[in-house]
Amino acid sequence: MSTPRMTLTAAGDREVVITRSFDAPRERVWDAYTKPDLLKRWLSGPPGWTLAGCEIDLRPGGRYRFVWRDPDGAETGMGGVYREVARPERLVYTELFDQDWTGGETVETVVLTEQDGRTLLTSTIRYASPEGRAAALSCPMEEGMAASYDELAAALAAG
Numbered sequence: 038m039s040t041p042r043m044t045l046t047a048a049g050d051r052e053v054v055i056t057r058s059f060d061a062p063r064e065r066v067w068d069a070y071t072k073p074d075l076l077k078r079w080l081s082g083p084p085g086w087t088l089a090g091c092e093i094d095l096r097p098g099g100r101y102r103f104v105w106r107d108p109d110g111a112e113t114g115m116g117g118v119y120r121e122v123a124r125p126e127r128l129v130y131t132e133l134f135d136q137d138w139t140g141g142e143t144v145e146t147v148v149l150t151e152q153d154g155r156t157l158l159t160s161t162i163r164y165a166s167p168e169g170r171a172a173a174l175s176c177p178m179e180e181g182m183a184a185s186y187d188e189l190a191a192a193l194a195a196g
Contacts, residue, residue: 042057042183043055043179043182043183044056044057045182048161050167050170051163051164051166051167051169051170052161052170053162053164053170053173053174054159054160054161054162055158055160055182056159056160057157057158057186058155058156058157058158059155059189059190059193060154060155060190060194061154061193062151062154063126063149063150063156064125065156065193066125066149066158066189066193067125069189070128071095073092073093075192076088076091076093076103077091078188078192079185079189079191079192080103080189081105081188082105082107082181083107083181085108086105086106086108087105087106088103088104088105089106089112090102090104090114091103091104095119095122097120097121097122098119099118100117100118101118101119101130102114102115102116103116113135113136114135115134115135116132117130117131117132117133117142118131120144121146125149126148126150127146127147128146129145129146129147131143131144131145138172138173139164139165139169139172139173140165140168140169141165141166143163143164143165143169144163145161145162146160146163147159148160148161158186
């Protein structure tokens with residue numbers, strides 16, 4: 038069986054749509070997206086980085102905060118507010134990095150669709166402006182997200 042690949046597509050003038058299939062039921066993918074101990078297993082960032090801080094209040098209006106630490110000990114963080122929480126199929130939240138390079142808050146919608154024990158993740162990120170999306174796409178966003186999703190696939194396979 039071939040390894041699933043992530044796709045990243047620009048849509049409209051402010052959105053990016055990411056898809057990736059996982060060999061796991063959507064309940065497990067949901068948990069990996071919403072439980073701090075599981076997020077720390079796959080959302081680490083570039084090689085050598087760790088997800089050092091992970092706080093989640095998983096409810097509409099609840100806040101979350103992630104802090105990554107690089108190999109030299111420098112930290113970068115981001116957070117936001119959950120707008121919709123519909124276990125296990127839909128999660129909508131805002132996102133803003135501490136060092137904002139995209140010109141404002143984004144809104145991310147994650148939809149999980151299960152078929153025959155596999156889960157298709159579709160994530161739509163809406164930027165504050167076309168310039169914000171261009172700034173995000175100018176960094177190694179696609180490579181970083183693909184690496185994180187590969188780590189998620191490995192974590193799901195490990196159980």
